Amino acid sequence: MELFIGHKLLKRKDGYTVILYLDQELSEFAKDFDEIDSKERIGLERAIRDYIKEKLPNIKVKSINLMVGSLLVASLPFANIGVAKAAEPSQTQTQSLRTYKVESGDTLVKISNKFGTTVSKLKALNGLSSDLIYIGQTLKIPQLQDKTHIVQAGDTLSELARRYNLSLQGLKRTNGLTGDRIYIGQALTIPKQDELPSVKRLPDEVFRVGDRGEGVKAIQIALNDLGYSLVEDGAYGPTTERIVSDFQKQYDALNVDGIYGPKTKEYLAEALLTDHIVLAEPSDTLALVNKNNSLPSNYIPENLVVPDVPFPFTEFHEKKLMREDAARALERLFAKAKEENIALYATSGYRSYDRQKAIFTSKSMRYGLERANQFSAKPGESEHQTGLAMDVTSPKVNFALSQSFGETREGRWLKENAPKFGFIIRYPEGKEEVTGYQYEPWHLRYLGNNHIAYTIASNGATLEEYLGMA
Ligand SMILES: [Zn+2]
Numbered sequence: 213m214e215l216f217i218g219h220k221l222l223k224r225k226d227g228y229t230v231i232l233y234l235d236q237e238l239s240e241f242a243k244d245f246d247e248i249d250s251k252e253r254i255g256l257e258r259a260i261r262d263y264i265k266e267k268l269p270n271i272k273v274k275s276i277n278l279m280v281g282s283l284l285v286a287s288l289p290f291a292n293i294g295v296a297k298a299a300e301p302s303q304t305q306t307q308s309l310r311t312y313k314v315e316s317g318d319t320l321v322k323i324s325n326k327f328g329t330t331v332s333k334l335k336a337l338n339g340l341s342s343d344l345i346y347i348g349q350t351l352k353i354p355q356l357q358d359k360t361h362i363v364q365a366g367d368t369l370s371e372l373a374r375r376y377n378l379s380l381q382g383l384k385r386t387n388g389l390t391g392d393r394i395y396i397g398q399a400l401t402i403p404k405q406d407e408l409p410s411v412k413r414l415p416d417e418v419f420r421v422g423d424r425g426e427g428v429k430a431i432q433i434a435l436n437d438l439g440y441s442l443v444e445d446g447a448y449g450p451t452t453e454r455i456v457s458d459f460q461k462q463y464d465a466l467n468v469d470g471i472y473g474p475k476t477k478e479y480l481a482e483a484l485l486t487d488h489i490v491l492a493e494p495s496d497t498l499a500l501v502n503k504n505n506s507l508p509s510n511y512i513p514e515n516l517v518v519p520d521v522p523f524p525f526t527e528f529h530e531k532k533l534m535r536e537d538a539a540r541a542l543e544r545l546f547a548k549a550k551e552e553n554i555a556l557y558a559t560s561g562y563r564s565y566d567r568q569k570a571i572f573t574s575k576s577m578r579y580g581l582e583r584a585n586q587f588s589a590k591p592g593e594s595e596h597q598t599g600l601a602m603d604v605t606s607p608k609v610n611f612a613l614s615q616s617f618g619e620t621r622e623g624r625w626l627k628e629n630a631p632k633f634g635f636i637i638r639y640p641e642g643k644e645e646v647t648g649y650q651y652e653p654w655h656l657r658y659l660g661n662n663h664i665a666y667t668i669a670s671n672g673a674t675l676e677e678y679l680g681m682a
Pocket residue numbers: 596601602603654655656
């Protein structure tokens with residue numbers, strides 16, 4: 213099945229989430245997944261069913277994550293796939309597609325050449341499972357002209373660039389923007405592009421300092437996809453060399469010479485394909501987010517609110533936010549603390565993907581990927597993005613996030629009482645191997661269920677162990 217280039221499995225409590233990687237040839241199709249009409253969706257769903265039947269016949273599949281590169285384009289419960297009924301075609305799609313009537317002598321290859329598209333894209337759009345077409349058949353042709361995106365509340369340039377598989381610089385250039393500011397209602401031009409995912413663009417040749425060109429640029433793009441922050445200028449300078457070396461340092465099998473060659477390519481490709489296992493149900497209160505399981509880059513929890521608890525700072529900041537259910541529980545926990553003369557302060561809750569990315573790229577550029585990863589979560593791997601986590605401290609430790617907080621009266625009170633309100637200390641002492649994080653007596657995670665929180669805490673366990681994913 214040429215629609216998909218591969219898959220990964222993510223074990224869940226009651227089955228598996230299959231992460232399916234769509235061929236990037238179909239990226240235009242995939243990006244518009246929410247907009248495609250029911251017929252095309254049925255074609256895609258049929259292809260998913262066929263793929264699962266052929267490749268994973270003995271696995272209990274709960275849901276499907278459709279990926280293009282590291283971009284999650286859709287998350288579907290498997291039970292509903294392939295049984296969808298015809299619905300109203302969406303207007304957007306009608307506008308963005310042209311049609312073509314098959315003539316005598318046409319083949320899919322000919323038609324795809326005629327319209328500057330590909331056979332697999334044509335087949336996916338039209339729900340074709342073979343290359344057979346007939347004269348007079350109406351085929352949908354993927355649009356290739358530029359698209360327009362009307363800026364909505366909450367849009368940011370970097371998020372839009374990610375959504376449309378563009379570089380931030382490219383998006384700004386196309387729209388003549390010098391800064392990062394956009395406004396609601398602004399019409400942005402999304403340039404047409406048929407880019408391959410970075411993993412498929414990696415060149416086969418050898419590159420080293422002094423080289424330049426598209427191949428070098430492809431390497432830079434791939435490294436950025438891994439969390440570095442290189443200028444994608446196609447020039448293999450000292451920075452590119454340093455970052456290639458940093459990447460090589462992480463694998464015993466690679467020479468650390470800063471030269472890109474076939475072996476480095478192989479490991480880069482592997483890293484790009486395995487880097488992100490993306491959660492299918494990110495809003496689940498029991499969602500496990502760690503160095504093996506990340507949140508979709510476009511995941512923003514609904515109902516983020518500022519909990520009515522003391523913070524050591526007064527101005528509004530994103531990090532004051534929590535999901536409403538977690539915020540209410542935190543308020544109850546803090547009220548109980550106050551009753552018992554325990555002075556607690558909240559310092560850091562929600563952390564958006566963009567902020568994680570900014571923090572991580574600056575750290576990995578300064579310290580190297582491996583070191584940065586020890587003390588800073590890769591984008592999507594921070595539990596703070598769920599809106600269910602809050603870092604808590606007290607005046608006794610000068611509002612710092614330090615392990616000594618665990619020894620204070622406040623820290624001990626928190627550990628004992630948090631489960632009564634549905635929270636656990638997420639990174640307990642002695643469980644560094646399981647959680648991948650140092651002991652953090654300040655980091656609370658809301659689980660939405662007092663009983664589960666109590667079970668985990670009273671057994672000295674972790675969320676990983678509770679979910680059987682340690
Ligand atoms: Zn934290």
